[in-house]
Amino acid sequence: MISFDEKTGVEIYIHIPFCVKKCAYCDFLSFPANDETVHKYIRALQKELALRAASIDHKRIISIYIGGGTPSSIDESYIGDILETVRFYYKVDKDAEITIEVNPGTATLEKFKKYHYYGINRISMGLQSTNNEILKKLGRIHTYEEFLECYENAKKAGFDNINVDLISGIPGQTLDDWTDSLKKVIQLGPNHVSTYGLIVEEGTPFYDLYGEDEERRQNGEEPLSLPSEQIERIMYYMSIEYLCSNGYSNYEISNFAKSGFESRHNTGYWIGREYLGIGLGSSSYLLGRRFDNTTDIAEYIETIEKNKLKFYNNQTLTVKEQMEEFMFLGLRMTKGVSRKEFNDRFGVSVEAVFGDVLNELQNAGLLIMVEDRIFLTSEGIDVSNYTLSKFLLD
Numbered sequence: 001m002i003s004f005d006e007k008t009g010v011e012i013y014i015h016i017p018f019c020v021k022k023c024a025y026c027d028f029l030s031f032p033a034n035d036e037t038v039h040k041y042i043r044a045l046q047k048e049l050a051l052r053a054a055s056i057d058h059k060r061i062i063s064i065y066i067g068g069g070t071p072s073s074i075d076e077s078y079i080g081d082i083l084e085t086v087r088f089y090y091k092v093d094k095d096a097e098i099t100i101e102v103n104p105g106t107a108t109l110e111k112f113k114k115y116h117y118y119g120i121n122r123i124s125m126g127l128q129s130t131n132n133e134i135l136k137k138l139g140r141i142h143t144y145e146e147f148l149e150c151y152e153n154a155k156k157a158g159f160d161n162i163n164v165d166l167i168s169g170i171p172g173q174t175l176d177d178w179t180d181s182l183k184k185v186i187q188l189g190p191n192h193v194s195t196y197g198l199i200v201e202e203g204t205p206f207y208d209l210y211g212e213d214e215e216r217r218q219n220g221e222e223p224l225s226l227p228s229e230q231i232e233r234i235m236y237y238m239s240i241e242y243l244c245s246n247g248y249s250n251y252e253i254s255n256f257a258k259s260g261f262e263s264r265h266n267t268g269y270w271i272g273r274e275y276l277g278i279g280l281g282s283s284s285y286l287l288g289r290r291f292d293n294t295t296d297i298a299e300y301i302e303t304i305e306k307n308k309l310k311f312y313n314n315q316t317l318t319v320k321e322q323m324e325e326f327m328f329l330g331l332r333m334t335k336g337v338s339r340k341e342f343n344d345r346f347g348v349s350v351e352a353v354f355g356d357v358l359n360e361l362q363n364a365g366l367l368i369m370v371e372d373r374i375f376l377t378s379e380g381i382d383v384s385n386y387t388l389s390k391f392l393l394d
């Protein structure tokens with residue numbers, strides 16, 4: 001069971017942008033790289049960690065998330081080096097949640113044992129589908145069988161806090177495929193499952209193939225290769241139905257967890273906790289200010305090697321923006337937001353700021369207010385993009 005004080009503490013996100021090969025749908029900041037680039041990058045990361053330690057004023061670190069890219073594609077000793085550097089310069093809580101993203105085909109039993117030894121206590125594994133044809137279409141480097149081997153290795157190495165990612169709405173994916181993925185994952189019994197709907201992003205090979213189809217889908221027309229919006233909805237209801245009847249709670253729109261295994265890292269984002277983003281393209285949110293690292297790896301390494309820091313998109317959030325975020329991020333969680341917390345934080349009641357919106361959404365059956373809590377109904381979650389956008393003040 002993870003217990004922690006929700007209001008204090010900082011999270012650290014560390015970006016490893018390297019992947020064995022680019023997946024056909026991926027628009028993350030990720031790419032293959034040679035050993036020399038990986039080595040220089042990790043040393044730069046360690047230096048960035050040292051240079052930025054003072055910026056968080058010795059606050060407690062309650063979670064560390066090593067994401068990517070594919071962090072498991074690089075030599076495990078680099079992960080050990082990174083965590084050693086974090087612990088040297090920062091005050092990491094003894095029970096901090098420490099997650100690493102792993103892709104099947106890039107982690108052996110030995111690697112998992114080392115991760116365990118380094119103090120990592122949570123694995124997030126990208127499966128996406130149990131259908132090998134679909135995995136091939138997505139451009140994934142692994143089969144379902146390789147995922148199973150990877151999952152077993154993680155368990156053997158002592159990990160009981162494992163997340164499995166699945167994607168719905170993939171071209172050619174049927175309701176049977178989706179049911180099969182859900183059932184097989186449930187049978188394995190990971191403590192956390194994330195289910196995301198595929199978004200066909202511009203600039204990806206998938207966009208060239210299915211961009212027009214995505215437009216058709218978004219306009220409510222029948223797509224040719226992608227599952228229709230209606231089928232996607234059914235897939236979403238199936239996720240809730242299958243996972244919730246098997247001991248998972250749907251604690252956020254796309255996330256399901258067994259009791260006590262809700263992701264601290266994800267939750268921090270939705271409740272507006274501060275985070276320090278280290279590495280290429282990472283975002284930070286500290287003292288009400290949001291800013292990003294460069295997305296250019298040569299610039300990143302060169303700047304850090306000169307002991308310098310350079311940030312982009314520096315933005316101090318206005319109180320209005322903070323209120324908006326409080327609502328549209330907090331309402332992603334099924335427990336919703338607390339009226340008292342809003343009042344304590346902003347010195348004004350939520351009704352005084354969002355009264356009209358709250359009334360409108362309540363009357364439409366999309367939102368409920370019960371005592372201190374405000375949360376979305378299942379109808380509100382169903383049209384969450386619309387519901388949440390209502391909390392943008394301008």
Ligand code: SF4
Pocket residue numbers: 018019021022023026027028030068069070103126
């Ligand atoms: S493994 Fe993940 S980050 Fe890497 S290319 Fe595929 S989707 Fe993108």
